[in-house]
Amino acid sequence: MSKIMGSVATSHIPGIGNAIAKNLQQDPYWKPFFDGFIPAREWLAKNVPDVAVVVYNDHGLNFFLDKMPTFAIGAAHVYTSEDEGWGIPTVAPLAGNAALSWAIIDGVVRDEFDVTTCQEMLVDHAVTIPLQLLWPEGPPPVQIVPVAVNTVQHPLPSPARCLKFGQSIGRAIEAYAPDLKVLVISSGGLSHQLEGERAGFINPQFDALCLNALINEPEKLTGYTTLEIVELAGSQGAEILNWITGRGIMQGKSREVLRNYHIPISNTASALQILEQV
């Protein structure tokens, strides 16, 4: 049976992609952020996954407002990145695991999560940056299953719904017969806001609450409405919904292996958190 080994949650700020392209990892501005990934890669060397389920939000590459699914699951054999308009380099095509994707889709629909299924799906920086951070040498040695959450157009799914959706994904993975080791990658956040007079808003207290709660008390976050999340985390801080979904995928208790919270990267409170399923 397949097994969920843990989760890596990380920010996906577009500037990271440009910093990677320009080799700025040792630059004083970027070093505290990139150094967090050294122990993350050591952890991955000891805990080698076969598949990564990547929970993220699309920023206008695959989805536009003409069709905006609340939850979408990729079911492709290959995923490609493309020009996002502002200069991030594309990456080599990424291998999918369509069989696992469909097993997850079967499971979540049985649990009444009526997802959009995507046999073709462009993946943007929210998928590619975490993979580049974890496997900087080249194409990641894992297959992926992308799971897209709408954090763009309100109404967004509630934190409670996201946690339950994640739990349903997790059950489907653990009921999947092949012996795969599955890593969860949660992409986005933490607090940040790009627009309005409150642009530049960051909330370390709420970020701390989220990081602490995600270890073993994710239900502490499920009482919030999505608008309360926007107020506390900033408009784009709503990407914490990806982290809550990702935590739901991990079944039962977890142990925090690594945390690297660093302000500022671009306009964002960046964070890296690794949880091991226990």
Next chain:
Amino acid sequence: MASAPIPGTPVFTSEFAMKGYALNKMCFSLNSAANRAAFLADEDAYCDKFGMSGEQKDAIRSRSVAALIAAGGNVYYLAKFAGIFHLNVQDLGAQQTGVSVEAFKAKLNEYARFNADVNAGRLSNV
């Protein structure tokens, strides 16, 4: 939405999703290098292809993020428009908050004093 507005925080609700549709569709099209070249060659003609309103075209001409947001723009799509002019999100933030880019960055840097506490698991009293 019934909830009270969040100060200084536009929320991209159905109202804005409908109002901003043509503007956001134009911005979304700028993912393509050929479309970016067409925009730069004749931006009024390019915007007309998307049926943008007068308010939206004025907002594009003004390069004002606040005007673009008021015209229904969503920042994820507007980022593609801003990218044409090599503006990053600190430039956008400075413009919207009426401060210099250096002052905007300095404000972000002030939050760094919380890093150690959050990493130590403290500070979680909202």
